[in-house]
Amino acid sequence: MSKFETFDFSQAIPIVAEDTEFFPLLTQEDEDNMANAEIPEALSILPLRNTVLFPGVVIPITVGRDKSIKLVKEAYKGSKTIGVVSQKDMTVEDPGFEELNKVGTVAHIIKVLQMPDGNTTVIIQGKQRFNLLEIVGTEPYLKARVEKFNEAKPKMTKHFKATISTLKEMALQIIQLSPNLPSEAGIAIKNIESPSFLINFISSNINVEMTKKQELLQIPKVENRAKLLLELLTTEIQMLELKHQIQNKVRVDLDKQQRDYFLNQQLKTIQEELGGNTPDLELEELKKRGKSKKWSLEVEKHFTKELEKLSRINPAAADYSVQLNYLELLLDLPWNDNNKR
Template identity: 50%
Template sequence: GTTIIIQGKKRFKIDEITTEDPYFKANITVLEDEIITDDNDFSAMVGSIKELAGQIIQISPNLPSEASIILKNIENPSFLIHFVSSNLNSSILEKQRLLEINNIKARAEVLMNLLQTELQYAELKNKVTNKTRAELDKQQKDYFLQQQMKAIKEELGGDNVAEVKEMLKKAETKKWTPAAKEMFSKGAEKLERMHPSTPDYSIVYNHRDLMLDLPWADYTKDLYDLKKSKKVLDNDHYGMHKIKERILEYLAVLKLKGDMKSPILCFVGPPGIGKTSLGKSIANAINRKYVRVSLGGLHDESEIRGHRKTYIGAMPGRILQSIRKVKSSNPVMILDEIDKVGNDFRGDPSSALLEVLDPEQNNNFYDNYLELEYDLSKVLFIATANNLQNIQPALRDRLEIIDLSGYAVEEKIEIAKRHLLPKQKEAHGLADVNFKISDAVLEKVISDFTRESGVRELDRQLASIMRNLAKAYATKGKLKPTISLGDIEKILGRSRYNNEMYKTANMAGVAVGLAWTYVGGDILFIETTTSDDGKGELKLTGNLGNVMKESATTAMTYLQANAKKYGIDPETFTKKNVHIHIPEGAVPKDGPSAGITLMTALASSFTGRRVKPYLAMTGEITLRGQVLPVGGIKEKVLAAKRAGLKEIIMCVQNQKDVQEINQNFIKGLKISYVKTMQQVMDMALA
């Protein structure tokens, strides 16, 4: 093809078109531009046109830089206007309008406005282009660097992209709080930038791994079938009616209301009665997961709240570790041996437990390792303890205390038949062997070979019996159909405990008391003797505590004040020394409940009258001879029954405590209630 370049020389007006074919011909009139001189405004316009056009050439990448040189060399204003107008990036109509303006000054003004518009457009276009180019350059640079980093990681053997992606995938299903979500996202971004071999990588990774493992808003559905729950509790544990009723009440409220803050229960009682295992049964009854946290010997507060994650070997606290383990935010959590928590320079774990066990605060429990608040309000906490006095008062105030007493002999026999014997048979390979152990045999094992409130020692004795039977069965291939009392004596040997001694202690100055210990009730001998040629001194031995010493002093003072009433010469107290001893001196003894027993033993020693041999007593004494109520009645009564005693004397105000005991368990045991020491003397001294 042929390229024709046409250059306009002058403006003209078409007067008439004379020919159209094969090309146009016309009659025209040449329009000459006026020549303007000495007009400062016009000169300024021409200068502005040059400047604007030069700026447009500089910022427009599609215009050649030589154009600015040509522009500077144009001296003719008319030619300048035509040159700039023809190269203007405007529509044909705009250019035609410029061409038709006869007044050169007006044409220059319109051109200047068009140039300003063109300059603004060019600047904006240039800005957008530069921004886009910068972003593209950055993307290309990032891509290049990422590829380099990937290659370096592959060479070093530490590519963590896959595991970070896996974490992000898991995070999509988590029901997190906004704070937790933000923290995880920041940590994931940090992991992507870190090399796995750096020390901080494992810290960040382990923390985010904990966040993924915690169940957060994942809950198991509670079982509201009260009949089924009661059946589960009854099958797993014999007795314990008070606790079972409390759990069923909680379930009933939960069923009616749909939601409630979990109570913080605390089972207090002697060892071996099933406090911990009861928690597992409760979890089964209400269809929750079960987890146990042992607090015995705990001294470090960080074991509860967690360590700061910047420390080497830092871990979350035991509470969050347990929740992480069971994968549920509403388990039944047993805080075992809460009374054995200690404190030292590392902090006081009891104080840390205050937040955990407060229903008003534990919905925002803060763990130092997690560094986020975690909701514990749906967790059913059950604490266990042997001694309520060892629990910090502020912590004790947050607990709903449920006292568990020891088992009676009848209860132990039933527990042995239902739970212990089947378990030991299975453990010793005798589950399919037919033989019977009668109630009389079990009663002998309980009374002659165990002395406890729970059933742990009974379980061990039954295990000894099963081992002996397993040996006999493995040797002979058969067993006797019934295990007799004689067989028990051959297997276990002679009786470990002699109950007859409580009946034959028929000497003046000796009385039998009842004691409460952390392992249940027990029998307490109190021996008194007087020596002539004394000075009225009182000597106490047997590892007695201050309260018991004060009880002995009170009893002695009361006896001196009422000597004539009991037929004692008042001068005797100044001529004789009195020695009170309580056997088993290695065992510390304290408490006010031996008051009337001390008084009875002293009266027996001074009067020479013997105390009934089958009699035990418990109660506090005052200087006025009043008998006051004491605690631990159920354990004491059951201890007396185990020991074969026949009568107990106690304060009339303790009658309500005796009524709570199953009367079948204390059948044959006479209980006498008194108000004054005089009544005790009348009943006790022969």
């Protein structure tokens, strides 16, 4: 069972295994060699619940299903080659052909690690896409007949080059807007030479639904993949910018409230030391004087409303003294004492 949660740029950093250093950056030559390599007619299939593996990308996967653990351990002792396919529904415990997406990725097992908590984690690197044709075995784990995915090499037109450059800039912008992402992610993005791998790398790390990642995986034409990825990155940037705007507004409002509160407290202290009335005492005095007045119900309601208004005004503001003078005027007017409620 893949318990791997949201995979982000923080996972795509150098991974060191025994005697070999893996940095998830591919040259165009590396990618061509992977794409041209032959794949077996049948592969052992590792279903993934909540992630999609892209060619060239290195990710850790935690496996928990007995079938998956057995598959990983046996493959690691042998060819180290497996097929990785994401599930359509992550809640299905034992997926069959219908529950699996029909485009997956040939994966090379780099390392199998037994974690202190008892879980098994496997570090894998995607190699190339394949089409899932049919299941040919279910025990002790899934085995399927597969065929090579028909993928056309992109034409390096001016438009495509501009698209790739824009993708790189937008990915770097997302890293800047996301404080939790490490600087290594930006270094990796800047140093990717292969356009196809850049698309795969960003597709693996972008914060979108699984269905969108699967869609990116199975689009045959690289140019169309780049177009969809551009749309997804644009949406992600808009969301991040909106989030920052909201956070900044809340922070500014909060800072203003804290500043006003601090000034009010200082003002109260100064007034108390000088023997003057604090705003709270002034309000209480006005309220007390109002209760002693024998005025109509209508006037009383108006006075109460204006008193509440005064309580909401910053004592340091000019409006405060204006409102205070108005209330004192109301209290000082010669109301008809015989006009009782």
